[in-house]
Amino acid sequence: MARVNTDFIDEVRRSDGFDATACMHCGQCTAICPMGLDLLPRRLFFYVGAGLEDKVIENLETIFSCLLCRLCEENCPRDVHIAEDVRFLRNYINRKVHKLARI
């Protein structure tokens, strides 16, 4: 059962590194993404928006699979900064899961 983590929501809201609020979940990004992963990037943003930190961490490999190529952004009708958002999640995981730097 996925758990809503309010600390996670707070951290994401506070940061200027993540912003997918304009996303309307049309799925064009996922359709064009060369990686062809069901989760990348739309469903990932859905999990973040819903505060499902467990789900985000569970899908760590997918998050590190993104090419940061921005092909999705070129096609996003809402100009979401998708690659930067993915990078934010990597940094979040590196701090919270990989313990690579300050928490």
Place this chain on the structure above:
Amino acid sequence: MPLPIAPLLGFLSDNLTKRRSVMPMSSRKTTRWAAGLDIPAGGETVLYTGLMYQIIPALTSSEKTMSLVQDSWVGQLLSFGRTVNRFVNLTSFMPPADRQEQKRYDQYLRNIVQLLRKAGVTEFGYLYGSELYTGALVRDLGVDDAFEQHARKVHKMLDRQGVRRVITVDPHTTDMLRNVYPKLVPGYNLEVKSYLEVLRESEARPKNRLESEAVIHDSCLYARYLDTVEQPRRLLEKAGVTARDPEFSGKMTFCCGGPVESLFPDKAGEIAGRRIKQLAEAGNDVVTMCPICLHNLEKAASGNGVSVRDISELLLQAYGG
């Protein structure tokens, strides 16, 4: 077995913080491309290689090591390796880079210097052993602390050398120095242009018309991060090269797979294979403008009858003369 992402990230970021590069190399190796070119040391305007063309041939040999990481017991050892790596430079135990490959990549840098000079751009220096890698890979992987610390180091070095303008040779270094560093480093104020932009703005005149065709593989960074799509095409057209665009091109270009090479080499190979197919449909002579694209696409092209070349080689045939 889950991928040992954390140890690998730790390994790369430790290398960056302790040895100032993800792939530490001696300055003898990183600067020998410039031998005999008489580029002045330092100056207000410098050609900044960011070590990318020098690191790639070294990666070819370490990839064998890295792909072992993906699906074997070596991955488990790496967590141990990271601790050791803090004290001993593990990279120095990796197989040495292929001499021929290193020479070939060095030649691209020499091509670029000659192209600039032929275009009348002669007032630039080079930082030789002081030059530093920008940390792009570590930033891409989200290790922001190590990256930011490193970026400040790079800025300090540039400041101390009195550098005001840089001419870059690859898109990753260009993006870091032009788009990323200014947001991070207080007081950062450098003018950053890639050699393709500099050549395009110059009076470069081709000495030979090539009367050929080339399929352009735009780098994701040049196309979507740096708005550099038109310059390489204009330079080629002026030289009599008809630029052929593959299915995904310009702003809609398709990645070479390189960015996931360090963590998922199999996936990187798969993407490169798909890209080569798209390119081959437009023609057999492919040009790239990023050492990572070049490396990945070349690997995927072997045996496909497609040749992949760095754009500097083609441009030099026309503008060198």
